[in-house]
Amino acid sequence: MDVTTDPPHHPPLSDDDSGDVNTSNPQPITAQNPPEQLQNPVIAVVSKDPDALDSGGGISFMTRSKTASFNYGYASLKGKRASMEDYMETTISEVDGQMVAFFGVFDGHGGSRTAEYLKNTLFKNLSNHPGFVTDTKTAIVEAFRQTDADYLDGENSQQRDAGSTASTAVIIGDRILVANVGDSRVVACRAGSAIPLSIDHKPDRSDERERIEQAGGFIIWAGTWRVGGVLAVSRAFGDKQLKPYVVAEPEIQEEEIDGVDFIIIASDGLWNVLSNKDAVGMVQEISDAEAACRKLVQESYAKGSSDNISCIVVRFEKH
Numbered sequence: 001m002d003v004t005t006d007p008p009h010h011p012p013l014s015d016d017d018s019g020d021v022n023t024s025n026p027q028p029i030t031a032q033n034p035p036e037q038l039q040n041p042v043i044a045v046v047s048k049d050p051d052a053l054d055s056g057g058g059i060s061f062m063t064r065s066k067t068a069s070f071n072y073g074y075a076s077l078k079g080k081r082a083s084m085e086d087y088m089e090t091t092i093s094e095v096d097g098q099m100v101a102f103f104g105v106f107d108g109h110g111g112s113r114t115a116e117y118l119k120n121t122l123f124k125n126l127s128n129h130p131g132f133v134t135d136t137k138t139a140i141v142e143a144f145r146q147t148d149a150d151y152l153d154g155e156n157s158q159q160r161d162a163g164s165t166a167s168t169a170v171i172i173g174d175r176i177l178v179a180n181v182g183d184s185r186v187v188a189c190r191a192g193s194a195i196p197l198s199i200d201h202k203p204d205r206s207d208e209r210e211r212i213e214q215a216g217g218f219i220i221w222a223g224t225w226r227v228g229g230v231l232a233v234s235r236a237f238g239d240k241q242l243k244p245y246v247v248a249e250p251e252i253q254e255e256e257i258d259g260v261d262f263i264i265i266a267s268d269g270l271w272n273v274l275s276n277k278d279a280v281g282m283v284q285e286i287s288d289a290e291a292a293c294r295k296l297v298q299e300s301y302a303k304g305s306s307d308n309i310s311c312i313v314v315r316f317e318k319h
Contacts, residue, residue, distance in 0.1 A: 053077045053297060057290035060092050060101065069317050070171070072103065073290030075297045076310040079269060085112045086267050086310035087119040087164075096133045101171040102126070103312050105184050106164050107267040109231070114151065114164035114238040122147050122166065136172060137252050140179045148237045148248035155240055161230070163238030163246070167198060167265050169314065174257050179250035182233045183268045187276045189261040194280040197253045197263065200271075201235035203227050208234040217245030262289070262315040269307030270300045289313040 057073030078084040085108040092101045102123040108115030125147050126132060129139035144166070155162070165182025178186045180198035188195045201208060203219040203226060212219060212227060212234060220229045227234055227245050237248045264279055271279075279296060286292040292313045300309045 051078055053294060055290050055294050055297075057288075057293075058090070058092075060099070070101070070314050071289045071317065072101075072312065072314045073288065073293040074310075074312045075290070075293035077297050077301060077308070079301055079309050080306045081308050083112070084308055085109070085115060086269070086308040087112070087115040088310055088312060089119045089123060090312065091123050093127065095127050098133055098172065100127065100132075101314075102168065103171075103265055103314060104166060104168040105265045105267050105310050105312060106166050107182065107184050107269075107308070107310070108162070108164040109233075109236070110162040110239075113162050114236075117151050118147065118164055118166055118237060121150070122168070125150075126170070133172070136170065136175075136177055137254070140170070140177065140250060140252055144179065144181065144237075144248050144250045151238055152240050152243070155238070160241040161239065163231070163236040163242075165233060165236055165267070166248075166250075167267075169197075169263055169265055171257070171314070176255045176257055176260065176263065178253045178255070178263075180252075181235045181237065181248050181250050183271075184266065185268070185271050185276075186263060186265050187280060188255065188263045189280045189284065190259055191261075192284065194276040196276055197255065198251065200268075201233055201251075203232070203234045205234065212245045215244050217242075257316055260316055262292075262313055264296070264311060264313055266296070266311035267308060269305045269309035270296060270311050272307065273300050273303040273305045283313055283315075287315070289315045 053075060055075035059069060059071040061069045072090060074088050074090060076086055087106045089104045106115035106118045126139060126143040129143050132139040165184045167184035167186050168179050169186055170177045178197040183200040185200060186197040188197050209219055217228060219225050219227055222229050224232050226232050227242055231242055231246060236246050239246045262283055282295055283292040286295060293311050296311050297309045
């Protein structure tokens, strides 16, 4: 997406991109201190070399199981953008006595502020929801709404065009719950086939266009279809100037882990140049999730991706 996310120790860079956000009349963006970090282990990838490919990963057993596990990896590359605006989160923690894993890719626009905020707060808000374990879908919807509202309450007048996508996967018990806002994407491999677990939120999607127009908004063509002539995604966190047309209401899909070989969560910097089928085919050949992520990112860059590229792979295993 067209957002820039600088590491916290760097001053914010200006946004000179023209993809997801129409920046013909850019507004100044000021950085704001992020909220307190989660106490649960959150992987924030920061490289001393902003042009380097960052990656990592880990392994965990499933709840109450010593025979089923998953290994996960992540990788990101600033690529051809002037600055890095993607953020990722991988968190494994215990909630109400149950192991829970949360994976998220956040692709900002109009600056990195919103994506960074989501990395720091979204899973914290979700895991603190009283119904998280017993009614996870409702908890996800309410946590997404609350996170967006809290973010907007803290925004100032100079940050009205800042926003971010969020593609997330929660692993709890024997289930995967995918929640998506925007045009990052989650794809699963089941029996060798690529199965999309999210559908991109684009303004020209017929149901999204109808929703926007019923709310009093409009979409027009400005290099691509844009909400209000500005934003190339129809759902996002933030984007105060485009409320109520651009919403942070997630679409949720639930899958049983049994039968799923792996999932890929990635920003549109990857999906703009790789099909679901091609991405799944690459990961199938690589058993290590981190190595698979590095391959996906490198291949996306080689194929001409002009955006930041970030991805997470979670591979399920039985012993």
